[in-house]
Amino acid sequence: MTTDSPSRHVTARGRIIGAMVLLLAVAFAGSIVLSAQILNARTDAMVDDRLTHAATSFRTFATSPSGSSQFTADALLTRFLQDTVPTRAETAFSLLDGAPHRRMAGDPPTRLDRDPAFLALVTGHAQPVHGRYATSAGQVAYAVIPVQVVGDPASGALVSVQFRREVAAPLFSSLGIFALAGVLAVIGAGIASWLIAGRVLAPLRQVRETAETISETDLKGRIEVKGHDDVAALATTFNRMLDRLETAFATQQQFVDDAGHELRTPITVVRGHLEMMGDDPAERAETIALVTDELDRMARIVNDLLLLAKAQQPDFVVPQDVELMDLLVDALSKASMLGPHHWAVDGLAEGRITADGQRLTQALMQLAANAAAHTPADGTIAFGSRLVPGSMHDGGRLLLWVRDTGAGIAEADQDGIFSRFRRGAGVHQTAGAGLGLAIVKSIAEAHGGTVSVASTPGAGATFTLDLPAALLPDDELAAAGQGDGSPWKGTE
Ligand SMILES: Nc1ncnc2c1ncn2[C@@H]1O[C@H](COP(=O)(O)OP(=O)(O)OP(=O)(O)O)[C@@H](O)[C@H]1O
């Protein structure tokens, strides 16, 4: 966990967090832009409100006692401008006969009463007007209220001005604080998620590092499982997968070792005979017969090995409709060629099931060959089949067996004989390779079933295949497919 992360791992973490921070930043920038637009609209409304308010207060002043006591436009404007205290965002000045006259106290951002272009804009109006004007201090909104006092020939005007930038400043200052806080929050979130992601990803990194140390030849490494979370579950699953891989590789290695070892013996025998062969024709004929015999045995071993290797493949068994009676009777008639024994039938199941008939016959023949090899010539070898009806959930089973009255198998050997290259005690080393029962087991397992032996040493042995088998109804035979619901399945 303390090891340095390789760069591509950091990149993955960086990419996730980069994307997250970018998303946050975009969302935040969006909200700032939206807020700014809202504040701009509010500023405009406030500026208009203030102008209206300024005009209203001038009108109120003009009709008030102190206003109505002024008898010239000059006096009225002067008095109003003297009495009014402006905010920083506003100013006002008066025009008398088209020229700047008085201005409100205070220090406005720019002196518009000295701006000829602005003056040209606001003079000569007989009606109130308002508008916007760009100055060096930003945009202003203005209103011109013409003033005419009865009995005074002079024409005056009050020019009220609102500085937009000053009105907006307090609104936007809080937006600035908001933006700064947002930037800090995004940076903080980025750093925090970088650290958290590092901690969360650490166990995953360990899984990856362990996986990297594991090579085809060394599958011993396992991940330390901590806690009970998803990552621990991942580690457990990964470890289990390694267990299976290790077993698979070990089995494969063993298979190759065994095969090599088994084939070395006949090769040595053949070489020995050929080297020792003399010139005598009778001796030569004898050697050739021996060598041919040994080569036949090798060919059989190779064929059996190929068959066992094929058992790992999904098309090892091809399910078809199998007539149970034909299966057993045909196998028995073939098997009876194996020896002069008394060949019999113990039981005969009737009906059809879905299975691979050829592979089942192959299994029965292997069992029959073993029985014939271990049973005296006057002994009995019997075939039998029986259907065990199933329940709703369990489609039923087919039992197929080969019974003999031969030597039997010692209790201690009974488990081992189903493994490859395992022969029972007392069997001549060159008799068989010990592959027959392994083939039978593969065929049973490829059908989703098992094979077992029951034997009393000295009194014979019975090998039984126990296969899942749903009986196919006669009238539905044509429709019965080989798809779902078939009890058959391939080997792993
Ligand atoms: N019917 C039987 N009676 C007594 N022993 C048996 C019987 N069937 C199998 N065995 C024992 O189980 C061992 C394994 O049988 P398996 O068929 O796997 O190998 P094999 O017959 O020795 O060689 P292969 O079948 O490859 O020619 C045999 O060597 C034998 O000792």
Ligand SMILES: [Mg+2]
């Ligand atoms: Mg055999």
